[in-house]
Amino acid sequence: MANRALIAKILRKKAVLLDLDNTLYSYRPCHRAGLANARACFCESVRTVSQRAFEISYERAREAVKKHTKRQAASHSRLLYFQEMLRRERPFTAPQEVINMEQAYWQAYLKAMKLRPWVMPLLKQLHKARIRTAIVTNMTLEWQLKKIDRLGIAPWIDCVVSSEEAGVEKPDPRIFRLALQKLGCKAGDAVGLGDDPASDRSTVVKFYRI
Numbered sequence: 720m721a722n723r724a725l726i727a728k729i730l731r732k733k734a735v736l737l738d739l740d741n742t743l744y745s746y747r748p749c750h751r752a753g754l755a756n757a758r759a760c761f762c763e764s765v766r767t768v769s770q771r772a773f774e775i776s777y778e779r780a781r782e783a784v785k786k787h788t789k790r791q792a793a794s795h796s797r798l799l800y801f802q803e804m805l806r807r808e809r810p811f812t813a814p815q816e817v818i819n820m821e822q823a824y825w826q827a828y829l830k831a832m833k834l835r836p837w838v839m840p841l842l843k844q845l846h847k848a849r850i851r852t853a854i855v856t857n858m859t860l861e862w863q864l865k866k867i868d869r870l871g872i873a874p875w876i877d878c879v880v881s882s883e884e885a886g887v888e889k890p891d892p893r894i895f896r897l898a899l900q901k902l903g904c905k906a907g908d909a910v911g912l913g914d915d916p917a918s919d920r921s922t923v924v925k926f927y928r929i
Contacts, residue, residue, distance in 0.1 A: 738913030756827035792883035
């Protein structure tokens with residue numbers, strides 16, 4: 720992030736709300752690695768399928784889960800996606816296989832994560848300027864915390880607000896208000912950074928796209 724004008728705006732604030740996925744790191748390589756590892760697990764315990772066929776099955780399961788978990792943190796659950804995939808394959812519940820696939824996915828996903836080059840310099844600047852930071856993210860808290868830990872940025876983050884905790888997803892204003900409450904900051908004294916025009920926008924805090 721070489722935009723000096725944007726950095727100058729940020730440094731005039733008291734707090735920054737940061738999106739996590741595909742903002743602080745690149746999402747796609749991690750997701751691809753996760754799916755490849757989950758497929759290997761699937762092929763070993765269920766049946767052999769191509770990567771393309773596996774991804775199609777995954778997307779169908781994902782769409783089915785999202786239909787009945789709209790605007791909830793659970794709509795992002797890989798555990799639910801893999802459970803739905805296996806439900807379509809077999810007439811019985813396969814708890815350990817679902818768990819194994821989810822673990823395989825996240826193991827490879829976390830291993831592939833790489834912090835974007837601009838992130839740590841910015842976090843250090845914010846810390847030096849005593850500007851508080853929050854990660855505001857649409858997903859269940861457990862895996863977002865593991866991502867933060869993997870990226871090595873935990874010491875530079877003051878709080879994390881997930882849609883699981885807030886009960887709503889971005890861009891609902893309530894999730895941003897909860898973050899501001901945790902930071903002890905007024906909306907006018909904060910700014911947001913994200914990558915997605917659909918979710919990283921707010922009537923509470925001004926967001927800038929990275």
